[in-house]
Structure formats: structure tokens, C-alpha cells
Amino acid sequence: MALWKESSYMLWKQVSPYCHMPHSLKFWDHAFQAATYLINRMPTSVLGMNSRHLNLHYTESDYKFLKAGMPGNMLNLFEAVKKAQAVVQVESGRIQKELAAAEFDGYCEGELIKVTLSGNQQPVRTQITEAAMELGSEKVSLLVTEAYKDAHQKSVKAMKERMSDIAQSLGMPPGFGDAMK
Template sequence: MSKGQGFGGFGLGKMKELADAFKKAQQVQEGAKQLQEELEQLEIQGEAQGGLVKVVLNGNQAPQRVEISQEVLQESAEVVSDLVTAAMKDAYEKSTLTMRQRMEELTSGLNIPGL
């Protein structure tokens, strides 16, 4: 074993890097737990036909409610179905973007492959 290298060439500098990485991972884990709680409370609204149909999801993409205006109810079942589907897609896209942005904020400054 060469002087100052520690176990298997894993010197003190590498140990500090490893400790820092563990510390950052723990911070991310704590932040992820807090983020999960925030997302549960968040409401994201998708719309169709200028807001005549609204779908609300929480930040974890769980459906919360659907609002359909009386005006839309005069349409055929097929039209109502299409509008609800469009509002769902809008809400889903918005919630996915929100989740991605929040995760990027949480992991900013970290070099984690895949994030």
C-alpha cells in the first residue's frame, strides 16, 4: 500500500467526495419526501373548449374532480367524452411538466445520471 492512499487507492480526497455525495443524496431524499407531500396538496387544472370542461389532478396526477358546464351537457355524449378527454390530456401534460420542474429544482447541482 503506497503512502497516503488508504484502502485500495481510495485516498482521503475520494473519501471526502464520497461523504459529500452521501450528504447530497440524503438532502435529495429529504427534499423528495417534502416534494411528495407538496404534490399531494397541489391542484393542476386542465381545460377544454375554453374552460367549459375542466379536469383537476393533484401534483401526483391523481384525479380530484371534473367540472362540466351546463352548456356542454347540451352536446352529444361523444362530444362531451371528447372534451373530457382533451381536458384530461391538458391536465396530465401540465402535471408532468410541474413534476419535472420540481424534480429539476430538487436535484439541481447534482450529477445524477438519468435525472
Template sequence: MAEKQGFGFGLGKMKELTEALKKAQQVQEGAKRLQEELEGMEIEGEAGGGLVKVVLSGNQEPRRVEIAPEALNEGAEVLSDLVTAAMKEAYNLSTATMREKMEDLTGGLNLPGL
């Protein structure tokens, strides 16, 4: 007589599924903490040797722009270029920080898109 197979899940598969669900819950909790941490961070980009500084949060929320009085003497076009360069640097640093922290959080998991 043939044995009943049920749904095709053996105890080993259930154990794997349970472990995967636990890990997913840990990652979800860690992601929430990481989001809070990123919101509290300040990441600075600068240009012109510090004439212009742009500060973003760890999740790219603009915080402030600091422009040294000497930068005003450079003219509008140069000042605009300095602000843009500082913004790009802050953005790149912020995304690199976010990526690094996400990799730390998901360490060893093979999740698509992360």
C-alpha cells in the same frame, strides 16, 4: 520497502464519498417534502373554452371533473372528447410541474432518469 495501499481509498476519496452521501440524504429529504407538496397541489386542464375542467393533484391523482351545464347540450361524443382533452392538458401540466420541481430539487446533480 513498498507502502501499504489499504483499500485504495485516500482521504480525498473518503471526503468525496462523505459529501456525496450528504447530498443524497438532502435529496431524499427534499423528495419527501416535494411529494407532500405535489399531493397538495391542484392542477387544472380545460377544454371547450372552459366547458369541461379536470383537476389533478401534482402527482396525477384525479381530484374532480367539472362539466358546465351547456356542455351537456353538445352530445355524448363531443362531451367525451372534451373530457379527454381536459384530462390530457391536466396530465401534461402536472408532469411538467413535477419534472420542473424535480430538476430544482436535484439541481446540478447528474442523476440518471431525472
């Protein structure tokens, strides 16, 4: 979903200056046709970072349709979106690998229990001290949940920071990456 928001924002950022200018209907027909064409070729995490076009046709997009007869401003839009696609795809793959290798420790109150999660929010290990065991099963259960929530919060925060870095590298305004969280 974040990739969709990023790519649709980039598209809107390029097209919005033209929204209040008097253009012929032919321009808007072409603009929306081009936007639809590009959106169907955006990679999405739901499809394993493939585009809808790739999954349907088993071929990479050649964008010949857009390049033929494209006005200069639309060509710039096309190039900007294509560049953003490449950056998002490379960066998100790198971040996923980074997060998979990372571990985040969460603690309960008093640090009686420590839970470790991977960057993908997969449980790695749980350490329970002898002092925690003496508190009884009900209390231990609450403390494990508290530690798990702490580790999860740290993991999600790290992921959001990485995604915000991608948004900034694409030239999005400060705070836009926060809106995607």
C-alpha cells in the same frame, strides 16, 4: 429512476477526473468496490425510499467498510455522495407532500369542461357545463379527455420543475435536471 440518475451522475462527476489518469489496478478495484457499496445503499423510490441494504439487512448503513483505508479523494467522494443522499431523500419527501396537496386544473377548448388532478395525478373532480352536455356524449367524451390531458400536463410540468430544483441544489450543471425528465 430519477434518483438513480442523479446519484449515478454525482458519483461519475466525482470519479471521472481520475478516469484518464494512470492509476494502478488496485485503485480501480477499490473505486468500483466503493461505488457498488454506495449504490446498494442509495435510497430508491421502488423500495419506498429505502436502500437495498436496508431492505435486506434491516439496519442502516454505517459505511465502516469505506472509511477504513480510504484515500483522501475517495473519502471526499464518499462524503459528497452521502450528502447528496441526504438532500435527495429530504427534498423528494418534501416535494411529494407538496405535490399531494397541490391541485392542477385542466380545461378543454372553450373551457366547457374542467378537470382537476392532484399533484400525484389522482383525479379530484370533473366539472361539465350545461353547454357541453348539449354537444352529445361523443363530443363530451373527447372534451373530458382533452381537459384531463391538459391537467396531467400541468401536473407533470410542476413535478419536473421541482426535480430540476433539486438537481440544481445538488450542484449539477444546468440542463442536467432536464435530461432526467
